[in-house]
Amino acid sequence: MPPLQPLQGMADLAGPEVAVWQVLEARAHDLLKRHGYAEVRTPILEPTDLFARGLGDTTDVVQKEMYTFTDRGGRSLTLRPEGTASVIRHVAARGAEGLSARLYYLGPMFRSERPQAGRRRQFHQVGLERLGEPDPLADAEVIALQVDLLADWGLEGTRLLVNTRGTPEDRVAVSKGLQVALRPLAEALCEDCRRRIDTNPLRVLDCKRPACQEATRDVPSPVSWMSPESRVYFDTVVRALGAMGLDAEPTPRLVRGLDYYVHTVWEITHPGLGAQDAVAGGGRYLLPLEGKGIPGVGFAVGMERAVLALESAGRLPEPPRPPHVVFLAGLGQAAGLANLGLARDLRRSGLTVLAGDCHRSLKSQLKSADKASADWALIRGEDELARREVTLRRLRDGWQTTVPDDPDAVRNALVETNES
């Protein structure tokens, strides 16, 4: 049987849903540009190395979630699982000038995971990267921008969770410290957590089992193993957010899966999303490329999740309706032909012009006009053809008149009937 549906975890986006996405995307373009960010469109396909080195060899994304294949030249290519690495590659290639760039992007990402609510294999993100400026105030500004973007979309009831991962050195210290603190508790922990003590001790603190939460209650916060500088950095971010009126919740358990993050990481959650409740996330990073660490801070917003959250809150945007929609109804081939020309003229003057099937009855064509919520119908049958005119019907109330078959005359008549 031929595959009539997209691949698992991928979907056609069509109908009214597309209109919603277009609204959100348009608002994102507008808002981000007003904040001084410029769009960058990087390839969807990249050398596998870009991600493997950028995100970290041991991350779940790289180890088991990438769509990777070998091309005809024997090179290993990967469908991008996230946007940051490509943007960094882009700016790194243009030297010092690029290193203070503010760029945003928007588009599909691919991860080969099992789909569930709010998780697709092809999903879409709008994200941005602010390079340079290793300053906590930059982190706060980017976080605030992300909050503002979601608010601009109409999303309410979000929570802002923030945490710090410290520096790479801090992370080693935290891991060691946590392992020492957790080992004595191993007996009380679940099987998964006992394994996590070695593989990912931070994760133990985030276990959902009540028994594990209880057992780790007195384990010190990870930040207690970090350097004073890192703690100050994080405090400054939190204070700056507070000064901007944002209620940031320090969340020591918040872990991000990509290796490149340093210092600030955050997530914005929404209760309408189910298990995958993060609608957006981000962090400061030091992305290794060409032997250098490139500093930046960035975020990504999940389009699908944003739409889900808006939907659950009943806050989906209303796509704007074209202000003036004209429907051309024709009876027979000759009328249909004449309508083709009139339609072009009217469209050139900025009107939205739809047309019916001239081989179908007037009744069914008017039905279509109604369904398309057109404002006017222009009717052309044998009578109108003979008299070189068209019948203009105002669909709102059924009032109608005839006008000469001339684009200017029609346009003027439309304006007049609209005002009367």
Place this chain on the structure above:
RNA sequence: GUGGGCGUAGCUCAGUCGGUUAGAGCGCAAGAUUGUGGCUCUUGAGGUCGCGGGUUCGAAUCCCGUCGCUCACCCCA
């Protein structure tokens, strides 16, 4: 990758102690109105009951397999 739930008309779903021709609402089409929409009424089209196999006189219904969807784990947007 692992586990649970679900696959019946274009859509949302009834129908399963196995038993005539598988139903409804919405949508779609035609008509009631010689060339006039929305409301109403009438009529109609549309189904390999996901697919394959098995049990049975007989399967949408029971069994096995498979594909797909969905939710959750892991992890992330």
